[in-house]
Amino acid sequence: MQAYRLLTEEDTSAFCHKVTEALSKGWTLYGDPAYAHDPVTGKMRCAQAVVKDAPGDYAPDIKLGAL
Template sequence: MAKLYRLLTEEDTSAFCHKVSDALARGWDLYGAPSYAFDAANNVMRCAQAVTKEVKDDYSADMKLGQH
């Protein structure tokens, strides 16, 4: 059994909310508070949210986290 961790990031648009909502619908749990920062290279605000999930598989570095 393994606990997986992902950091979801996206520009501050509804796409970020959909990305987090999709992860929650797939059984991921919010981990900590969201972050919000200015991306000077692209002149946009960015959001980030960490999520975790317990899975039956053993952890492997080649796992496709988005498929769990």
């Protein structure tokens, strides 16, 4: 199974750490990052999709962050 996650965070070092942690756990970048203004909070937000090959079949209760 190929797992997919979309990592999001405010535009701070926390976002870079979140993506770096996923990469260190075997996830691979998927596509380009996105950067957008959140009008509710007034802050910029980043997003990056990641994918990972994982054993087994998909089930809706899979904890993707634990893969």
